[in-house]
Every structure is written in structure tokens, then in C-alpha cells.
Amino acid sequence: MASQKKGGAMSAVGGFFGAIGGFFKDFGVAFAKGDIFVKLSVLWMGAGYARRKQYIKALIMTALEAAIIAFTLTFAMQYVPKFGTLGTVVMERVFNMKTMKSEFNDYDNSFSILLFSLFSFVVWAGAFVIWMRNVVNVYRLQQKAEAGEHINTFREDMHSYIEEKFHITLLTLPVIGITVFTFIPILLLIFVAFTNYDQQHMPPSALFTWAGFSNFLSLFGGGLTTTFSYAFVRILGWTLVWAFFATFTTYIGGILLSVLLNSAKTRVPKLWRTLFIITIAVPQFVSLLLVRNFFSNGGIVNTICANIGLTGFLRDIGLVSTSYIPFLSAPGWAHVMIILINIWIGVPYQMLIATGVLMNLPSDQVESARVDGAKPFQIFKSITMPYMLFVTGPALVTDFVKNINNFNVIYLLTEGVYTTTNQAMANSQAKEVDLLVTWLFRLTQDYYNYKMASAIGIIVFIICAVFTLFAFNRMIGNGREEDYQ
Amino acid sequence: MKKMKSNRTSSILLHNALIAVLAFIWLIPIIWLVCTSFSAYSGMNTSTFFPKEWSLIHYQKLFQPDTVQQFPRWFMNTFIIACFTTVISTAFVLMVAYATSVMRFPMRKPLMNMGVILNLFPGMLSMIAVYFVLKTFNLTNSYAGLIMVYSGSAGLGYLIAKGFFDTIPRALCEAARIDGCSEARIFSQIIIPMSRPIIVYTVISSFLGPWMDFVFAKMILNAGISENYTVAIGLYKMLDKSLINSYFTIFCCGGVLVSIPISVLFFIMQKFYVEGVTGGAVKG
Amino acid sequence: MKLRKAMAVVLSAAMAVSSAMVVSADEGPVTLTLWGAEEDQTLLGELVDEFKAAYPDQEFDISIGVESESTAKDTILTDPEAAADVFAFASDQIFDLVNAGALLNLEDFGEVLQMAGKTLDDVKAANVAGSVEAATVDGSLYAFPRAADNGYFLYYDSSVLSEDDIASWDSLLAAADAAGKKVGMTFASGWYNASFFYGAGFTTGLNEDGTTAIDWNGTSADGYTGVDVVKGMIGIASSPAFMAIADGDITNQIAGGQLCAVVSGTWDAIAAQEAFGDGYAATKLPTFTVGDTQVQQGSVAGYKFVGVNGFSENSGWAVLLAEFITNEASQQKFFDQRESGPSNNNVLASDAVSANLAMAALGKQAEFGVAQNVGGKFWDPSATFGEMIAQGNLSVDDDAAIQEALDTLVEGVTAPVE
Secondary structure, rough: OOHHHHHHHHHHHHHHHHHHHHHHHHHOOOOOOHHHHHOOOOOOOOOOHHHHOOOHHHHHHHHHHHHHHHHHHHHHHHHHHOOOOOOOOOEEEEEEEEEEEEEEOOOOOOHHHHHHHHHHHHHHHHHHHHHHHHHHHHHHHHHHOOOOOOOOOOOHHHOOOOOOOHHHHHHHHHHHHHHHHHHHHHHHHHOOOOOOOOOOHOOOOOOEEOOOOHHHHOOOOOOOHHHHHHHHHHHEEEEEEHHHHHHHHHHHHHHHHHHHHOOOOOOOHHHHHHHHHHHHOOOOHHHHHHHHHHHOOOOOOHHHHHHHOOHHHHHHHOOOOOOOOOOOOOOOOHHHHHHHHHHHHHHHHHHHHHHHHOOOOOOOOHHHHHHHHOHHHHHHHHHHHHHHHHHHHHHHHHHHHHOOOOHHHHHHHHOOOOOOHHHHHHOOOOOOOEEEEHHHHHHOOOOOHHHHHHHHHHHHHHHHHHHHHHHHHHHHOOHHHHHOO | HHHHHHHHEEEEEHHHHHHHHHHHHHHHHHHHHHHHHOEEEOOOOOOOOOOOOOOOOHHHHHHHOOOOOOOOHHHHHHHHHHHHHHHHHHHHHHHHHHHHOOOOOHHHHHHHHHHHHHOOOOHHHHHHHOOOOOOOOOOOOHHHHHHHHHOOOHHHHHHHHHHHHHHHHHHHHHHHOOOOOOHHHHHHHHHHHOOOOHHHHHHHHHHHHHHOOOHHHHHHHOOOOOHHHHHHHHHHHHOOOOOOOHHHHHHHHHHHHHHHHHHHHHHHHHHHHHHHHHHHHHHH | HHHHHHHHHHHHHHHHHHOOOOOOOOOEEEEEEEEOHHHHHHHHHHHHHHHHOOOOOOOEEEEEEEOOOHHHHHHHHHHHHHHHOOEEEHHHHHHHHHHHOOOHHHHHHHHHHHHHOOHHHHHHHHHHHHHHOOOOOOOOOEEEEEEEOOEEEEEEEEEOOOOOOEEEEEHHHHHHHHHHOOEEEEOOOOHHHHHHHHHHOOOOEEEOOEEEOOOOOOOOOOOEEEHHHHHHHHHHHHHHHHHHHHHHHHHHHHHHHHHHHHEOOOHHHHHEEEHHHEEEEEEOOOOEOOOOOEEEEEEEOOOOEEOOOOOOOHHHHHHHHHHHHHOOHHHHHHHHOHHHHHHHHHHHHHHHHOOHHHHHHHHHOOOOOOOOOOOOOHHHHHHHHHHHHOOOOOOOOOOOHHHHHHHHHHHOOOOOOO
16 A cells, blocks of 8 residues: 555556556557568467467467457357347247247347456457567567577576566466456446446346436436435435544544553453454354344343333433334434444454554653653553554555445344335435445345446445545645654 | 552552453343353343343254254355365465565556555445356356355455565565575565464455355355355344244354354464554555 | 257257157256245155156156245346246235246246146136235236235234224223233334225225336225324324334244234244233234224235246246145145145135134235235335334324325335336
């Protein structure tokens, strides 16, 4: 993250485009100045290597080219030509009594068309880069050969993959994994936001198609459903409030707890620490579902509160209108409880991190402060906290983004328990305690409204991106990095 | 003098009492979980904190699979998935971290920026796409598919490990290079042996994933063969309206049994875990 | 898709060659998957074996999977092509399933059913009319009714409440209050709270474009206004003896011991039996006050169906399997082994069924039951509406506010499907 910080967003973007420009230039030069074999490499990727007697490499490149062509013909061509319409043939089925089987026509599945078209585009983009690089590489070989330099044998080439090209060896598999399991799905999500993929247009029995910006229009009040924009603004507000409190309460709580545990006064600190860690070890869906039942309208806590008269007292002062305390079932109450329960879950984890960081706390500063007669609280305020903030600042930003997308806590605590009493919210399938991410999860799971969910997903992304850039830039702006080095 | 000493004693007492109270608050739900798992009643008890009757019967039931629960099988399944996930994820994380931390190459920064951007998207939403990607390769309803989902994108979580590698003195690598060590050897014989804390941290984090996830697992293991479930889906399904009354206590037993190995793991690895996470976070 | 096309060609070629009507057994085994609830697995295994024995000429390879009836839709609609050939589901899911093409129209399979010695009309006649109605979409039957127990009625403790007490909500709540006990019902669910409106003659319906039709903000066929119904509901909810229970928390609350009566279904029979002990009793729902008259509370008549996946290859055999699982003998077994309330008229009429307290109460309530035809947009607004009443957000004196809330409800429910 450090280099991320120093790089800065703008220069990173600029550098990126610069790199692309240079890449195309290299290709142009190579193609223009290359000999006939370099030019032939444009068609037959192995040509240049064959000319330089790198037969194995020529073979590999040829095989790769063949594989890409085969992929294009057998796989990509099934889907990519339909990308513009996302399919036109609706499923039809005829039952054949003689075979007792259903026979289907060769119907289109808009989702598959979209997904596999994108998949093909990504493969082609990769192939395109390799193809251009190949020409450049072959041209370099030609230059080397003309200058009489040594041309690598296959073994030497291979060796370079554990030497200066070791990063390629290291990164290939992880990058493929990320591309297939994160990048392509996210790309798909972005495209779905511009289609009409919803319950009325759900593959495989129906088709969906492109719909332009209409989903974003209805999200911001320009479309048919006015309540959607109403719900969106409120949920966005709570999402930000939640992310702020969830991040800072656990963060500060974790530091306080670790200061408490690591104090010289503490007896058997390891035992105490372990006790707190147990809450991390219980799977979240178990502990959260338990806590939810704990605080349910008819749960134990309510029984106890009723028995000791707390419920009656709260009703008398007008805080509750029901015969129970709506810990997780009324707005306000639920919001506070969710944040408190999140403290319960998050503090032990933050405590572990803070414990480690505070071990490295510059002890001379603390000592001199103590000699100067500073109170523990003053030391905490003016030495411990600034140090923590400096060290874990970037992590704090990441935590904030994680909390914006914190699905588990909200979903497990409120799903099936919380019923909104705000009709405008209900009319857009939202609740006051929803985060954007749980709202869109429910939109897809219960209402199959993928188009709106995707549009919301993009908004969430933009918010996170803006926040991250802003926060990182502010942190660099402080310019206090030298203080602690 | 004596007064001061007693002052100090009482302050220590107070301090530890405060911690004890906090620890108690933190443990209440856990205590409830453990107590409930020893209840003789199979549904949820909402009137009293402690069960009215204690019994081991539900633990016994947990080890006698019926058509609803096959805990021993689920435990094995999850364990196998978790082991493979751990190996692959840890390898991916260390590989990416080394490449981005120690090595310098032109695409380094664009790739890292890309990683930051990808991390900002809500992953929940791409679930359905991930499902269809797996289906294309005929990997739904297979452990291989689940393992790939859990570990495929692990490389994106490289930041903490990279932070840790950043703290390793560059001079060490330079010296090795001058001695003629290949990058691969520096990675495997110098960096890795020095990185025990961060490896432990990565191993624990990725080992926990399959035990906790019920959303992806439910989607990918959708053939309804309950023998193939992971612990998380199995336990989650016990809370279905029609089952909760007869399986809630068994659910608690399952929760306790899953937590025990994880707690032990945490307990043993605590020191490394703290070092790992902070080694990474310090550098940020 | 390529594969399907190729297969279609091969199949039509094969068809042209063979003119025999008989299904050739040498094509290898017919592969089918069947999904049912966790608790039904053993019984389904037995039924599958019987099914195989009933068609000895054909080889089968049938695997059974777990999918609870209440969640079947969610799993199936994620990827209908990967879902089981034959699956059990709750009746309220039928519209979404039909809409997604995940159910076969059984009207096309009359010829197949002849192999089981029946016609589709036989199936329709064998099951209670309500179940067939609920399984019918646009005039076509889409699923076989298997159980008629997915409805609710009143469980009560006869040692606390007398026969007279349970006649109306007013007397019920008064008696419960006097005994220091509570009466529980879920208000925050359109499945439960619609019972008041249905009882007063209001309706819900499904339009052709998938939107829901609802008239609760007007005047019903029986001449009651929606506002008066809501006032009746507020009267119940504001009683100190009333306990509004979250959907899904009912079983816990029954076991909790505070209740002396509760609105729930057969799935809570065991819990109610344990909680009420010797006083365990069940009957139809009470009447409630609308204006100055007593109106019998209606209910949603829910069913469990077995349907065939629209994307099933071996659809002919799948239909036969679905039929077999839901025929009279199988429903008898479901009742004997699983205490599942049958939809088959003959099984329903048997002494054993009428001797079962919960089933008998369900039968009594069935008279006032309505098949709930609603689209997906019904659930959230109606749950919210019920929760508003339960939490006391609406005042019984404020007609205008009640009318406005009803109008907003109707607006949300009738919103176009996206």
C-alpha cells in the first residue's frame, strides 16, 4: 500500500496511459523495421523464432496461436456475434411421447452470451497483447542477431523465468485466478447495469437486452419508481453512518482493550487475551445468529428486562411502545444494537492488531513523557494514538471500505427479524437497517432484479473509490512520515 | 509508604476486575452457546439463560448422522476443502507479495492499482457470475470448484504480506543476488524462512474461510446432496423453519465443535499471528 | 446448446425409424433427480423404490437430493437448468416458478399419465378443489398437489380457554388476559395478516403482466371497508394479552410458555403439544370485530406441490415420478410417517386424519381458506403494513391515516414488476 500512497492516483493513471502509448510505439517500430520474418510473425507467431532457430519457442507460439484460433472458432463465435442483441431465439420445448423426452430448440441464453462474450473479449485482449509483444520480441531477436549477439537457447530462456522474469512465473497463476473469479464477474456486473435483466427477463426461459442508462435514471428519481430513489438516499446515508461508526468504534475499542491488557498491572495477560479471541473463533454465522436470538423480541434479554422491570420503565418514559424492547426490530434501537454487536465482534480482532503495533511503540518517547509527569491519559492521547493512527491509517481506510460492504453482520442480524414500518421503504424492498450491499443482495435473491442491483453495485464502487482516493491523498498531505522513522 | 502500597494493590485489583468484567461481557453469548449445546431440549430456549435439563444427548446425535445432519461428513469435507484452500491461497498470496514487494518490473504499479480497484467492488454481487463460470467448466457441485472460488482470488489479499516483505532489509536480497542466487532461490530460501509470522497469519486467515462461508457454498453445492455439504451450509440449513425446533441444540453443538479447533489454532499461533498482522500493517 | 441441437437431430432420426409406440428399454437407464425436504428423505427413498417396481420395463437411475420446500424457488431460479427434474415446493412459489419456465405445463402430458392409468382430470378430481386451483396458472395445471397442510389455524390450551372463549378474538384476548397469558400471531407477514382481509371479503389476484391486483383500500364484496378491517386488527394488536410474533419465531414462542393460544400451522403441532400438555387443542380461527359485526377470520390455504422442471430432459418419466409421489397411496404414507396433511380427498376422509387434532382444525379452517394469488411485490409492503399495526403506529381514531397507509400499501403491491 505504501507505494500506492506515494504513487498518487493521477500519476498512476498518467503512467498507465504512457505505458500503453509506449507499448504501441514499440510495436509500430518493430513492424516497420523488422525483416520479412518479423512481418510474417504478424500472421504466424512462430515465424521469427523459427528464423532464429528457436524451434521449441516457435512451436509453443504456434500452438498458442492455434489454441486461440480454436477457442475463437469453437467457443467465442457461439456467443460474441450475439453480443449486440444478447440473443433472439426464445426457448421452445416439444414433448416427444415416443422417447418420453422433452426436445428443446437451440435457444439463446442472454446471460451466457454476455458472460462468455466478456470472457472471449478478455482472452482476446490477452492474446492481442501477447501477439504484439511477440512481434516486438522477434524484432529484438533480429536486432541481436544482426549485431552478432548471443541468442538464447530454449534452456536459457526458461532459466530467465526464475531470474529476471521470475515475476511472470510468480504472477501468472494468481492473475489468471483473479481474472476468472473476480475481474470477469465484476465486468459482467457492470454490463448488467445497462440491461433490463430482471424477473420479467430472466434466462434461460426469457431473454434480456440492452437498456441504456434507464436503470440509473430510475435510481435517481427520473424513472417510473419514485420510491427507489427515496430508499436509495436513506440506505446510502445509513451505510456511511454505519461504516464510520463500525470502523472507529472497533478501532478505538481495540486500542483501548490492548492498552488495558498490555498494562503492567494486568495479571495473566495471555489468558485474558485468549478469552477475547474465542469470539473470533466461533464462526460468524453461528455467533451472530445466536446474538440475534438473544436479543429477539421474545428472547432471553427481553425476558430478563421484563422481569427486572426495565421494559416497563422504558415504556413509561416513552422509549418503547410495545410490550417488549425492540432491540433488533425497530429503527433507532436496531441501528444502535447493530453497532454495539459489531463492537463485540470486531474489537478482539482490532485488539490483536493494536497489540502488535504497540509493541513497537517508541518507548523512549513514552518514558520521557512519564518523567515529565504526564498522566496515562495524556500519554495515550498525545503519543499512543498519533503513533497508532500513523501506522494503521491506511488499514483504517481499507476497513472503512470493508464495512461499507460488510454483508455478514447486517444480513445475519436483520434478515427475517427486522420488518420496516416505513411504507415507502417497503415499496422498494428496502429496510432502514439495510446497507447498500444487503439491499442489492436481497434484490437479486428474492426479486431477481439484477439490473438495479448492478446499478447500485456500481454506485457503491464509485463511493468506495472516491473515498479511498480522497483518504489516501489526505494522508500523504500530512507529510509527517519522518516523525517516526 | 504502606498506604501507597495498598493503593497500588487496590488499583491492580480494580484494573483486573475491569478486564474480568469486560471478558465476561464478551463471553456471555459464547457461554450461552456452550450451555445450550448441553441442553436436553432440542429447540431454542427463550425463557431461561441456562438449560432446564442438562444432557449430552445432542452431542451423541451429532455423531449419529440422519437425513438432515451428517456432521462428521461435513466436518471432513470442510477440513479437506480448507486444507487445499489454505495451500493454494497461501502460495498465491506469498507469490504476489514477493513479486510486488521485492521485484521491480514495468507492469508492477498498474497491476497493484488494478488490485486496489477490484477490492472496492461488492463481491456478493458477482456471485452469480462466478457460479456460471464454474458451471462452464463443469465444476459446480465439486470440491474443486469450491476450492477455486475460495482461493482463486486470494492473490488480491497480498497487501499485508507485501507490507511484511517490505520490512525485510533489501541489502539481504542484494547480497544474495551478488552471490549469484537466482530470484527463485532468494524467494524460497531467504524470504520464505524469514516470514514465519506472515505465513502463519495467511494460513489462519485462509483456513478459516471455508468454515465461515455459507453464501457461496450454498450456491455452488446446489445439487442438494447433503453428504457433500460443508459445515457452514449444513448448520445454516438446520435453522430452516421446519427444522429449527428439532435441531437448534444440535446446531449449537456443531458451532461449539467447529470453534474448538479454531480456538486451539489461534491459541497456539497467537504470537505469530500478531507479529504477522502487525509486520504487515506497520508498513501499511 | 450444441449438444441439445445434435440430440434433437438424432432423436428425430430415431423417431422416423422406429414406428413402435412402446418405449424401448434398451436406451439405457433414465436418469432423474428428485428434491425433497430433509425430513422426508427416507420416505422419498421408499417411494422411489416403489416407483421403480411399478415400471419394471424401464431402467432408472434416480438420485434424491435435499431441498426444503420453503426454499426450493430460490435454489431453482438461480439456475433452472441445473435443478432437479422433480421437486417439491410450497404453493406460494408457483407463479415465480412458472414465470421462469421452471415448471412443466402438465396439460401437455395427458398421454403420459395414461401409463399410470389416469387422466389429468382424475388427478384434479382426486385432490381437494383448493389445491388444484392453487396449482393452476392461466387455466393449466402446473404441479401435482401433495399436501394441504401449508395453512394456519388456532392452537390453544383448553385448560386455560373454554370453547366459548375461542369463538372470537375479543373473548379470546379477554380470557387470556384474565389468566395472565398471551395470544400470539404473526402480523408482520402478508401470509398471515391477509387472513383478516380475506375474511372480510377482500381479494388479491395476479394480473397477466405479473403485477398483483389488490383491493384492500376500498370496500369489499361483503360491504366492509378496509379501514374498518384495520381498526379491527388494531383492536387486537393493542390488547395487552396480544403478542405479535416475528415470522419464524413462532415455534420458540410456543415453547417459551407464555402463550395460551397461537395462530400457526401443522409444523408446530409437536411444539404446541409439548407446551400445552393435556390442554392441547386446535380449532378454526376466531371471529374478529369489523365495525360492529363479528366477521370470521379467513386464512391462506397453502399447499405443498410436486412439480416437474421445465428444463428436464426425461420429462415424461419425471411427470410419472411426480404423479407417483403424490398419488393416494403415497399421500397415505406421507401422513402415516411424516404427519403431513394430505390433499387427496380419500386420504383426507380417512378416520386417522380426522382423529388428528391439528389436521381436523386445518380442515375446519379450510372452509374459510383462500388461495393466495400474489406476485413478488406483495410481500414487503404487506409485511410492513402488519408491523405498523403490531407496533401501534396507526391510531384507531385516525381514519385518514389508516386510509393513507392502505393506499400506500396498494400502491406498493401493484407496482410494475421489474
